[in-house]
């Protein structure tokens with residue numbers, strides 16, 4: 001029998017709560033019949049507990065889990081300004097037993113609420129779960145870390161990055177470390193370049209209030225994609241335990257720099273203009289409701305970086321993500337160097353030594369090999385062997401909630417890594433703020449700006465590789 005825990009969601013009337021947290025909670029309760037939980041919601045909207053219960057019930061029904069609603073049916077909602085000490089006192093001090101506070105609110109509100117929490121007594125073993133983005137820059141993240149240290153120990157802080165709980169990202173560990181076919185190849189000696197891409201066909205979808213302040217760089221690259229980079233490039237940890245895994249990731253991030261320390265040439269940004277995606281007509285980003293055009297928020301961002309270690313120096317890693325693109329394309333593409341010697345006599349010369357492609361939805365791993373045979377036995381061509389990794393029946397947020405409620409921080413982002421991620425992107429942000437990198441545009445429904453086309457279309461690194469140095473040429 002598990003310990004009774006109170007899960008208090010702050011920002012209970014928001015998008016994250018209804019779209020991701022509540023369905024994930026439903027799935028978790030379905031999977032774990034013994035899980036004991038008291039659910040509470042709070043937020044600034046003038047909801048009644050009845051309205052909140054309806055929202056919970058609807059979310060559970062949508063998740064196909066009406067059967068477990070009874071286990072949280074007593075849930076209550078409190079209208080409260082969570083940045084106010086008095087309001088927090090009333091919410092938190094009466095709680096008996098273990099408490100998990102989930103900040104499903106904008107980052108500035110979460111930080112203000114943490115500051116207010118210094119004025120109240122938190123129950124022993126309180127766990128605090130914060131969403132991305134964690135802070136607004138390196139200094140902000142450091143201050144927030146300091147604040148959190150005053151409230152609870154580091155192993156009671158969850159900086160949620162649900163990408164780390166995605167089945168495919170976790171699969172990187174097995175593929176990398178459990179295969180003799182892969183493990184020895186995982187270095188600059190064999191890997192020529194890597195692309196980590198998350199293209200979405202979704203446009204703004206009424207999220208201007210959040211997105212117009214974040215943009216693609218902060219929404220995706222600063223958080224999720226750099227975490228994927230860390231898992232991809234970390235040295236083999238001794239164990240998959242919390243300390244070893246997070247140390248290894250932290251080390252990789254500390255070694256990461258923008259390519260050539262040149263954010264002007266090795267970053268790109270763009271914004272969508274009006275276009276069509278399937279049967280949806282999408283307005284220009286600047287005409288979307290709630291967007292302030294003077295912010296020059298990018299909806300497509302890209303940079304190339306280097307992990308400056310003996311294992312990876314010289315290998316360009318390109319991270320790219322954008323909205324309102326023609327297709328959902330989420331993948332990690334690892335391109336191997338050409339073989340040192342190709343015997344004379346083959347027809348055709350492959351551009352690379354093969355490609356390992358992890359697709360994040362559908363979750364597959366493809367091995368693209370140069371093979372010969374067929375009508376002309378010595379003609380080389382490409383064949384693809386694909387393994388279905390399975391979507392994983394557990395939704396990433398279900399996994400996240402399970403870890404939080406069990407107090408297992410292994411897959412949450414440690415404080416130092418959260419700061420490093422801001423440090424890595426800061427030169428790009430500075431160059432963009434100085435307008436040293438043009439804001440390109442692309443029609444919604446396309447694959448990005450025309451000038452970016454040639455490189456990305458191949459599914460490899462957008463920055464072409466210079467034959468002599470292995471370094472990407474300026475874009």
Ligand code: NDP
Nearest residue numbers: 011013014015016043044045081082104105106107131132
């Ligand atoms: P929303 O703006 O939809 O929701 C935030 C909620 O917080 C709203 O209900 C808002 O109420 C409430 N709130 C704001 N200020 C206060 C306050 N002072 N006191 C009490 N409640 C307050 O944001 P999202 O749900 O989209 O995002 C929340 C966080 O989750 C963000 O950090 C975001 O980056 C992250 N996230 C979101 C994802 C998503 O798909 N939505 C995915 C991954 C992460 P009101 O409307 O009255 O202001």
